[in-house]
Amino acid sequence: MVFAVLIPILIASVALHELAHAWQARREGDPTAERLGRITLNPLAHLDPVGSFIVPAVLYFSGGLIFGWAKPVPVDPRNFRTHPWSDIRVSLAGIVSNLGLAFGLALIAGPLSAYAQGQVGEVVLTAVTYGIFLNLILAFFNLLPIPPLDGSHVVAHMLPPALASRYRAFGRYGILVLMGLVFFLPGALDVALAPVDWAMGWVDRWVRLWH
Structure with missing residues (x-):
């Protein structure tokens, strides 16, 4: 049952993340994604068979960290009005969307825990809790400075042009590096994702206020 709840929430959260990138790119002057x-919000427009289904399933059944990815949103930086700030805002838009959704779900988790009743209420509360957790993971995971994750765009603009070019080129190996961290150095990710545990602790305190 947990897996049946997790996957739809992950798919919806990833779709929101990519929608936010595309929407912000249009605001910055690039209509490519549009x-x-x-x-x-149609997940079929964003999902990647490997990153949105196979990897999350393998990680779940192996007891590892649950995360996934979608098809990258195509952007043409030449259309941006204020480079590099437009690129930074587009890159961070997905993270902001996941943090916003996690915050919104956290707000309703308290009253829901107090008033939800029966099996349906329990399932809804479980879905909300996993929604908070998964969106926090997506947000902070994407902040990691490993190309092609969103946080790498911010780092790249802080580097000298020649070094930034080599840094971005490393993105072709980025997914392999990430998978290596997940399976062989999970402790490193535990440190990087420590804010998720901190935030979930505050959510737990908020929920307890309603009891």
């Missing part, structure tokens, strides 16, 4: 139909 023309390709990426400004939508």
Whole structure:
């Protein structure tokens, strides 16, 4: 049952993340993602078979950290109005969307825990709790400075041009590095994702106030 709840929430959260990138890119002057139909909550427009289904399933059944990814949102930085700030805002838009959703779900978790009744109420509360957790993971995981994750865009703009170019080129190996961390150095990710545990602790305190 947990897996059946996790996957739809992960898919919806990843779709929101990519929609936010596409929407912000349009605001910054680049219509590329909009023309390709990426400004939508329809998950079929965003999902990647490996990153959105296979990897989360393997991680779940192996007892590891649950995360996933979608198809990258195509952008053309040449269309941005204020480079590099436009690129930074587009990169961080997905993270902001996940943090916003986690915060919104956290607000309703308290009253829901107090008034939800029966099996349906328990399932809804479970879904909300996992929604908070998964969106926090997506937000802080994407802040890692490993190309092509969103946080790497901010780091790249802080580097000299030649070094930034080599740093971005490393992105072709980024997914392999991330998978290596997940399976072989999980302790490193535990440190990087410590804010998730801290935030969930505050959510737990908020929920307890309603009892």
